[in-house]
Amino acid sequence: MVFQGSSTAISHTGKVRSNNQDSGFAGSNLFVVADGMGGHAGGDVASSLAVARLESLDHPYSSPPEAERALRDAITDAAGELSDTVRVRPELAGMGTTVSALVMVDDYAVIAHIGDSRIYLFRDDALTQITTDHTFVQRLVDSGRITPEEARFHPRRSVLMRVLGDMDTDPEVDTFIMPTQAGDRWLLCSDGLSGVVDDPHTAKTLAAGLAPGRTADSLLKQALDAGAPDNVTIVLVDVGGQHPIFSGTPTIVGSASNPLGIEVPAARPGRTSWLHPNRQAANEPTHFEPAAEFLEELIEEDRRRARRRRAGWIVGLVLVLGLLAAGFFTAYSWTQGRYFVGADEDSVVIYRGIAQDLGPISMSTVYEDTGIRLDDLSEFTRDRVVQTIPAGDLDGARRIIESISLAGGAP
Structure with missing residues (x-):
């Protein structure tokens, strides 16, 4: 039909x-x-x-x-x-x-x-x-x-x-x-x-x-x-x-x-x-x-190619992680040479680092609790301290604390 x-x-x-x-x-x-x-x-x-x-x-x-x-x-x-x-x-x-x-x-x-x-x-x-x-x-x-x-x-x-x-x-x-x-x-x-x-x-x-x-x-x-x-x-x-x-x-x-x-x-x-x-x-x-005689050779070549590709990904990932770690370490080391004045619950504190967080990671630590109570400060000075006062280096932070202690007001 x-x-x-x-x-x-x-x-x-x-x-x-x-x-x-x-x-x-x-x-x-x-x-x-x-x-x-x-x-x-x-x-x-x-x-x-x-x-x-x-x-x-x-x-x-x-x-x-x-x-x-x-x-x-x-x-x-x-x-x-x-x-x-x-x-x-x-x-x-x-x-x-x-x-x-x-x-x-x-x-x-x-x-x-x-x-x-x-x-x-x-x-x-x-x-x-x-x-x-x-x-x-x-x-x-x-x-x-x-x-x-x-x-x-x-x-x-x-x-x-x-x-x-x-x-x-x-x-x-x-x-x-x-x-x-x-x-x-x-x-x-x-x-x-x-x-x-x-x-x-x-x-x-x-x-x-x-x-x-x-x-x-x-x-x-x-x-x-x-x-x-x-x-x-x-x-x-x-x-x-x-x-x-x-x-x-x-x-x-x-x-x-x-x-x-x-x-x-x-x-x-x-x-x-x-x-x-x-x-x-x-x-x-x-x-x-x-392809009959080349099949196993081609399959082995593909396996080698896959292994090289995986190795390349692993090396690349390690390099990227290494660069990220090096960058983070460099940035963190720089922050540890910086200081600022801030508040810790009810007192004035000198912090080492910067007043920022990187996700869950805090970029600062308490360096020294000055013993100056926040309640003893004027409202203006207290607000400045709570908002943090950048000091640059440790000497700058101590000068700010000295100003707060002597004047009892704005630094």
Whole structure:
């Protein structure tokens, strides 16, 4: 049965990258996001080849298990095509792509996933991440070493543990079947969206109930407003709903939309100096690291980083406390060279320090009780003493006391 609903696909280079290595596909039954990696040309080729291989699956299926088998086989075939391509063009070695694919079969969604692109389900005003990121930081989250919020800003957040690449012709792909229902909104996206627009803002946008095209435009705008450091690809699928039934030719976006995108590019001619190597994929930015053999090393590196961070906090705290203590000691030492005259219950007293408190800490102590009773003073002098009379040093305090004793009035 042909899927009854509406969909859209959109892709943008972003504000930092010079080219778009993402590919997206929205057909009648099949929906795909692929995020390529491995250099300027390698990522383009990898995501384009993956989408081109999966396009043939865009037709009705007799059962969800049949669609699940077809997805798994097609993705495995795509891995073989990537490997064959690298044998022809070894300078593309290391290229790969994520794949997040969705096939609608009757009242079921058939899902295949590898990498860190994501599939979300928005149902009953709640957004749920359906796929699990195959990343190093997700391993840390699953093991309780870091929180999901810490994972969003972890320096290794882009290190993939599983990817559709040229080095593994039998990739480990997650596939599963879920029931779906009218009103569901399925969101497939590259990490160019999920990495910069958090789930609460995504859920709010999906909850607005706009048509898929306008909803995708709004999500893209949020990613661009947040800086869009990576390519952004969004495929949105509404099950049933108030918007027009999807019909017509498939929508293909990103690298796969270029008719030449799935062709292996020619080698760059000319210079071969260290500034312009022919190994195009190797010297371009990539976030793929084949991780099986590096996992324990990466985990230990993260432990060391966490220990260094804790040690840094402890050292910083000790330094701050030390500076505060030194400052307090210096200030307190200065106050102990100051004196003032004040009252203590019913007599005149010379105090050492200053007539102020630092919270619960008194900055003065009784230095000498003069024996002069407050009741023997004039009202004006008594008020001055009660309010304290600054004396500077001890000699100044004694002169004030002598003035009070001899005159019996104002000092």
